[in-house]
Amino acid sequence: MIKWFAAVLGYIFFRFPGAALGFIVGSLIDASTGKNSNGGFKAIFSKEQTVTPADFELNLLSLSSIVIKADGVVNQTELDYVRRYFVSAYGKERANATFRTFNEIIKKRQISAHRICLFISQHTQYxxxxxILHFLFGIANSDGHVSEAEAKEIQSIAGFLRITVRDFESIKAMFFKTGDHAYTILEIDKSATDAEVKKAFRTMAKKYHPDKVQHMDEVHVKGAEAKFREVQKAYDQIKKERGMS
Structure with missing residues (x-):
């Protein structure tokens, strides 16, 4: 076994510290070249999967197509919304090239949302x-109304993206204006105390702060700013209703 050879070699040159280090390094080499319990090779030193911007774009387009087709109608307004996003993010020339692929995606009958979301979850932060969830709601709302079918499809995608139910409901409430939507955005009940309202606002403002997505395209940063404004509006509405200072 390589680990024992490395341990002996380490001892010869560096005594006991060298033996310990040699054993550890040798063990890693053994593991990387030996078979695991399933009969396959355990790739300790395997290269990480390379993810390009094109990979992300393609998967985002695929999720967009799922939302667009959710209600059984391919709405031109929704298609234009996605196009404007890609033009803003990547420029007209690249967006046009991307949309040639998008047209093919739209025609596909079956797209695995679970597989796409698994990929995205593995390579993006929460x-x-x-x-992304906010962007998908934006697509659905671009014609002035988020249908129940679209909301249901986005909820399914949110689950695959491992987004919590409360976070999903918070973002959904930014598009579904109900009597209690301000509380839902802040992820609290209407019975919350004034102190709990203030605490919830601070928590949500931190969660949705644009700095959280500074590593993404400018258009996503603008989307984060839109979420942040909705949190602020929800807080202002509750303060007004309660007469809070």
Missing amino acids: PARLQ
């Missing part, structure tokens, strides 16, 4: 996934 705040970025929240922004």
